[in-house]
Amino acid sequence: xxxxxxxxxxxxxxxxxxxxAMVQKIxxxxxxxxxxxxxxxxxxxxxxxxxxxxxxxxxxxxxHCIDLLLEDIGKLDWAAEIIEEGKDVVKYFKAxxxxxxxxxxxxxxxxxxxxxxxxxxxxxxxxVSRAVEKRDDxxxxxxxxxxxxxxxxxxxxxxxxxxxxxxxxxxxxxxxxKPSQKAAQAANVEAAVLQEKSAAQKAADQVxxxxxxxxxxxxxxxxxxxxxxxxxxxxxxxxxDSDALGISKxxxxxxxxxxWIKACNGDxxxxxxxxxYRTSMLKAEKGEKYVVSESDLFVPSFEDMEKMLKLQPGTxxxxxxxxxxxRWDMLHTPLHAAAYVLDLEYHGxxxxxxxxxxxxxxxxxxxxKYASTVAEExxxxxxxxxxxxxxxxxxxxxELMWTAARTMPAHKWxxxxxxxxxxxxxxxxxxxxxxxxxxxxxxxxxxxxFIHNDKRNKLTPQRxxxxxxxxxxxxxxxxxxxxxxQGRDNDTIPWMWREDEEDQQVEEEEEEELVLETEAxxxxxxxxxxxxxxxx
Numbered sequence: 001x002x003x004x005x006x007x008x009x010x011x012x013x014x015x016x017x018x019x020x021a022m023v024q025k026i027x028x029x030x031x032x033x034x035x036x037x038x039x040x041x042x043x044x045x046x047x048x049x050x051x052x053x054x055x056x057x058x059x060x061x062x063x064h065c066i067d068l069l070l071e072d073i074g075k076l077d078w079a080a081e082i083i084e085e086g087k088d089v090v091k092y093f094k095a096x097x098x099x100x101x102x103x104x105x106x107x108x109x110x111x112x113x114x115x116x117x118x119x120x121x122x123x124x125x126x127x128v129s130r131a132v133e134k135r136d137d138x139x140x141x142x143x144x145x146x147x148x149x150x151x152x153x154x155x156x157x158x159x160x161x162x163x164x165x166x167x168x169x170x171x172x173x174x175x176x177x178k179p180s181q182k183a184a185q186a187a188n189v190e191a192a193v194l195q196e197k198s199a200a201q202k203a204a205d206q207v208x209x210x211x212x213x214x215x216x217x218x219x220x221x222x223x224x225x226x227x228x229x230x231x232x233x234x235x236x237x238x239x240x241d242s243d244a245l246g247i248s249k250x251x252x253x254x255x256x257x258x259x260w261i262k263a264c265n266g267d268x269x270x271x272x273x274x275x276x277y278r279t280s281m282l283k284a285e286k287g288e289k290y291v292v293s294e295s296d297l298f299v300p301s302f303e304d305m306e307k308m309l310k311l312q313p314g315t316x317x318x319x320x321x322x323x324x325x326x327r328w329d330m331l332h333t334p335l336h337a338a339a340y341v342l343d344l345e346y347h348g349x350x351x352x353x354x355x356x357x358x359x360x361x362x363x364x365x366x367x368x369k370y371a372s373t374v375a376e377e378x379x380x381x382x383x384x385x386x387x388x389x390x391x392x393x394x395x396x397x398x399e400l401m402w403t404a405a406r407t408m409p410a411h412k413w414x415x416x417x418x419x420x421x422x423x424x425x426x427x428x429x430x431x432x433x434x435x436x437x438x439x440x441x442x443x444x445x446x447x448x449x450f451i452h453n454d455k456r457n458k459l460t461p462q463r464x465x466x467x468x469x470x471x472x473x474x475x476x477x478x479x480x481x482x483x484x485x486q487g488r489d490n491d492t493i494p495w496m497w498r499e500d501e502e503d504q505q506v507e508e509e510e511e512e513e514l515v516l517e518t519e520a521x522x523x524x525x526x527x528x529x530x531x532x533x534x535x536x
Contacts, residue, residue, distance in 0.1 A: 035435060114126055259277075338366035
């Protein structure tokens with residue numbers, strides 16, 4: 001539900017006042033978490049709400065935190081330079097019809113170049129990644145006859161031009177003579193001609209600069225390095241920006257980012273851990289028979305890139321490790337720790353997890369929040385001990401229960417197999433079914449652009465809300481229908497970041513149809529609003 005904040009300063013107190021009103025409207029007992037971005041006013045509001053309603057846990061949005069991590073990397077001098085080089089190339093191709101047309105004719109990879117966007121996450125890195133994918137097509141384009149025709153031509157220099165500087169007249173006394181009136185007029189004409197030619201020359205120089213950049217192998221090596229280093233972060237961002245109930249995976253996957261950085265710095269134990277993690281992920285995704293290749297397990301080298309960029313040894317490792325730790329400290333809450341502990345995927349690691357002070361203190365804090373009395377807390381701890389050691393309801397001899405644990409989502413497993421552990425089951429379901437981010441709201445804000453924009457700005461907030469709700473519901477129903485027709489799980493609807501380009505194209509075409517339908521509805525609603533206003 002959107003709130004019209006026009007005329008109000010968005011202070012922590014104002015946000016808290018509006019949030020409490022919304023909580024009372026929905027019912028405090030129906031809310032388990034409050035997710036915002038990491039702005040100071042939103043954080044203050046979240047902490048104050050948590051103090052007023054102890055069972056509601058405030059969490060920063062995982063997508064925003066990971067996007068800030070990528071922004072921090074993009075601000076590093078060496079990374080900013082790589083991104084800027086890629087952006088210059090992409091912007092030139094996207095800004096000229098002849099370059100875009102030639103690229104599309106030559107392209108073997110039927111994907112469009114991407115420009116950074118303001119309302120999406122990690123778009124600068126996606127831009128560089130797409131450019132790397134289309135490297136061969138871009139290089140073929142700048143070698144084509146069409147491109148060569150736009151390149152600056154070498155200038156011919158004749159004898160008169162080469163000797164012109166020697167003809168400057170001087171007086172016998174050595175003083176420079178004043179130019180004649182004809183010479184002055186000729187100079188003005190020449191200056192005007194040069195000015196007219198400057199725009200064409202500038203355009204030709206741009207063509208040459210882009211040509212040289214696209215054929216510069218060192219630029220591509222640096223861009224590929226940036227893509228390889230940030231690929232696990234982008235994958236984590238995609239995971240968090242989906243509607244999947246994956247809060248229990250977040251703690252472990254964020255910890256693997258630090259392992260990834262150590263691996264890129266040459267740490268052999270970390271490389272082995274990354275190889276094992278990637279292999280298990282690939283086999284889970286593509287089947288046990290999938291043969292993992294060397295390219296699947298490629299780990300970029302900080303040392304080699306530091307030599308190319310002329311940086312001090314250890315610079316990149318120190319910078320990236322500091323950024324990851326900073327953003328993890330911002331993101332981490334007791335709810336993430338509790339979800340990690342209660343996820344069946346990590347049950348085999350419980351001995352190691354129980355020795356992690358950060359994780360266990362967070363888990364115990366959540367248990368205390370959901371236990372209203374000492375007796376309830378004691379019962380929770382007894383059921384937790386049974387789960388930990390596979391005793392009682394969680395008996396290790398129950399083959400069906402523990403086989404299902406390898407394939408079922410954690411929240412579904414607790415619902416189906418833990419009925420005899422009432423207290424811990426209730427906590428697990430509450431924790432594991434919590435969203436990771438407020439990314440869904442970001443998509444709603446994008447939907448508002450279709451309905452209420454600079455050209456169509458007379459819709460009332462109530463009318464705009466209704467039309468956005470209709471647009472979102474229609475989009476959801478179409479996505480569900482498409483998932484059902486393809487035999488996919490309908491519990492989650494991936495709104496964006498599709499790996500399948502065919503699916504992405506279908507979704508974009510459907511979105512265009514929805515935009516047209518909703519625009520027609522918006523126009524009708526706008527006319528109705530204007531009519532009602534005239535009657536008033």
